[in-house]
Amino acid sequence: MLNSKLLTCFLAVVTHRTLTAAADHLCITQPALSKSLRRLEDELGVPLFQRTSAGMVLTAYGSTLAHRARLIQLEAQRAHDEILLMKDGGVGTLTVGAGPLWSVHLLPDVIAELSRTHASLRVRVVPGVLSTLLPQLLRGEVDVLCAALDFPDHDDIEKEYLIDSSHVFLAHASHPLASKSQVSVADLSRCKFVGPHNDYAVLDRMKQFFALRGLDSPGFAAEADSLELVLSLVATGEFIATQSHQVLAHARQLGIDTLATDEGIWTFRGGLARLKRPVPLPVVDLFRHSLLRHLHAAS
Incomplete structure (x- = not known):
């Protein structure tokens, strides 16, 4: 050893x-x-x-x-910290990496439930996208990811498929395209998009989507570090966005809805990703079971 x-x-x-x-x-x-x-x-x-x-x-x-x-x-540091916490009656700490859709879909309810049932559990949520969250997972800085799973398999990472998600185009009611009965890809290519900072996966998908139709991708005219800020910028009527359909219920509270397009840019499988371990972390199992309960209740 x-x-x-x-x-x-x-x-x-x-x-x-x-x-x-x-x-x-x-x-x-x-x-x-x-x-x-x-x-x-x-x-x-x-x-x-x-x-x-x-x-x-x-x-x-x-x-x-x-x-x-x-x-x-x-x-070793985590074990030391958790033992000290357990001596004081706690059950541990949990750090969750969360992709954009999870920040408004299921995750808030799961964390609220864990807080009710395990009052001494400390939870930290790290928002981000795959390009920022995967390195943190591999470095051991987050315990589990809620994210898209269409990244290459890795010897150290275990994936668990939970949901299917489709990207849709979103705009505020005040945006010029919102009143159109049919929005063309050419219309979209002339718009200003806003998206999460460093979301290279979506930028690549946009590039492919527009290139297959003989158009240049507009890319992101603005980037933000959270889904809330992305949607707030869309709500100004100046920008549109492409986001998972699971965020629609939240977006509609801001006067945002889907544009009348024939297709989105991306359909993907979402779920959990965590480091492979001989024995799973108990707090991650707590989180997983709560997430599965809420997922089944919502289906």
Whole structure:
């Protein structure tokens, strides 16, 4: 089994890139740090770094270890924090990564239920899109994702399909296209779109959608970090958006509805994604069971 102190030394070098800076951070001498690295490399039987004029550069073996070692540190810190919380009568913490549709569909009710039934549970919701949430999941910074599942399979990620979702075009009643009985793709291509910041998946889908019809995608004229702000910008009548049909009930409260188009840009499978573990986190199981109950009640 790998020594945790050796992993701490290893990660310090990964972070600081030089032995001198890493040794200063750890408050040990450089020779002592070098000795720890050699011991770790000897235990594994592979080189972890290349020593260059620019600093310590990870080898392929080192990159693999760095990923796992960070997760080990995060899990150790999480275990420490949860044990302290349990000593005080708590049941743990849960960090949920939430794609746009989930922020207004099912997730609020699930979190409210968990708060009622497990008053000491601490829940943090991290809004985002796949391009921002997946790296956080892989780094162990979120426990579970509620998101689209049409990303490439990953050895470390377990997916659970729950819903189908179709993107629709949304506009406020004051937008010029809202009164049209039929909105063409050419009409859409001349509009200003607003969407979530860094939502490259939707931008790619838009590009394909318009390209197949011989048109350039308008892209996003504005980006926002939350679905609420996206919809608020649509509600000004200046922008339109493409969003999952599950957000419609919420959008209609702002005077927003679907445009009369023949098709949307995207249909996808949504659900849960989490890191594969020998034993699932109890708080994630609590969350999953509550989500499934609300999903079945809504169907």
